[in-house]
Amino acid sequence: PTPHIAVLGSANMDLVAYVAKAPQRGETVTGREFRTVPGGKGANQAVAAARAGATVSMIGAVGNDAHGARLRSALEHSGIETDLLRTVETPTGTAHIVVDDEGGNAIVVIPGANGTVTALAPGDEGLIASADALLLQLEVPVDGVLAAAQAARRHGVRTILTPAPAQPLPPELLAATDLLLPNEHEAAALTGITDDPRAAARALLSQVPEVVITLGSRGSLYASRDTEPVVVPARQVTAVDTTGAGDTFAGTLAVALAEGNSVPDALGWASSAAALSVQRPGASASMPYRKEIDKEATTETDAEIDAEPG
Numbered sequence: 001p002t003p004h005i006a007v008l009g010s011a012n013m014d015l016v017a018y019v020a021k022a023p024q025r026g027e028t029v030t031g032r033e034f035r036t037v038p039g040g041k042g043a044n045q046a047v048a049a050a051r052a053g054a055t056v057s058m059i060g061a062v063g064n065d066a067h068g069a070r071l072r073s074a075l076e077h078s079g080i081e082t083d084l085l086r087t088v089e090t091p092t093g094t095a096h097i098v099v100d101d102e103g104g105n106a107i108v109v110i111p112g113a114n115g116t117v118t119a120l121a122p123g124d125e126g127l128i129a130s131a132d133a134l135l136l137q138l139e140v141p142v143d144g145v146l147a148a149a150q151a152a153r154r155h156g157v158r159t160i161l162t163p164a165p166a167q168p169l170p171p172e173l174l175a176a177t178d179l180l181l182p183n184e185h186e187a188a189a190l191t192g193i194t195d196d197p198r199a200a201a202r203a204l205l206s207q208v209p210e211v212v213i214t215l216g217s218r219g220s221l222y223a224s225r226d227t228e229p230v231v232v233p234a235r236q237v238t239a240v241d242t243t244g245a246g247d248t249f250a251g252t253l254a255v256a257l258a259e260g261n262s263v264p265d266a267l268g269w270a271s272s273a274a275a276l277s278v279q280r281p282g283a284s285a286s287m288p289y290r291k292e293i294d295k296e297a298t299t300e301t302d303a304e305i306d307a308e309p310g
């Protein structure tokens with residue numbers, strides 16, 4: 001059966017500037033190109049999961065403005081159900097993104113309408129209860145994230161929390177989280193442990209049962225209370241734009257887990273999806289479809305071929 005993924009989170013209009021080198025403070029640089037692209041970590045994770053083959057429902061809020069209308073129709077165009085995406089009087093959230101020639105990015109987020117998602121609305125809990133997994137991030141107020149996580153917990157629905165942007169997490173939220181999915185910077189911010197993802201993961205396991213720390217081009221680290229930590233290497237590819245790699249990873253990981261795959265297998269599949277996304281420009285625009293992920297996941301990388309005996 002097709003997995004059903006619920007997402008509670010942000011929907012932003014991404015305002016993306018492409019430059020050779022990002023400006024320093026006080027500096028002005030001339031960029032090459034500007035694009036407006038539907039984004040936000042919530043919407044992006046929703047698109048990643050939908051393209052990966054899930055039925056996806058989005059809970060959140062957009063403004064009563066052109067950005068909001070475009071976001072809603074973009075989500076619907078991706079096949080995402082938006083009945084519980086509210087339209088509010090606060091302007092749609094925006095993300096101001098600078099992408100440099102090395103594929104790195106720097107981002108300022110203005111929450112706008114996302115800031116109104118402080119609690120569940122009628123229908124939200126029923127939707128969460130009917131899902132196989134709930135994807136959460138921190139671009140909406142932590143009270144809203146907490147309410148959703150606790151609703152999922154009441155109904156035995158797996159919660160996957162991307163703790164971004166990094167901020168201290170209330171113990172109640174960690175208590176309602178099944179899988180915590182930080183990148184290495186967020187893991188360091190949460191634990192105070194830098195440059196040692198294994199130690200950071202161990203520290204986080206005192207608060208959540210399962211942790212995956214994404215390590216960019218170095219792959220991802222999985223740790224749980226019952227197993228030794230596992231590192232899943234990243235695919236060896238040339239990155240042109242890493243925006244959205246983490247959201248591609250989260251959305252596709254949720255789908256693979258909801259389909260009953262083991263965590264290491266699911267991580268391998270999510271790594272293939274993320275590797276495809278970093279080879280193309282854009283965030284949601286770069287996200288691969290299920291057929292592409294399956295093909296990439298069954299193609300050996302050069303590193304794997306080199307490692308074979310004989």
Ligand code: ATP
Nearest residue numbers: 183214215216217219234239242244245246271274
């Ligand atoms: P972003 O904020 O850019 O969306 P992130 O910081 O949340 O990303 P990362 O750890 O950078 O997350 O990347 C997530 C996953 O994407 C990694 O675990 C890896 O599997 C894949 N990935 C990221 N960068 C690369 C790369 N250069 N080559 C191959 N895979 C990559």
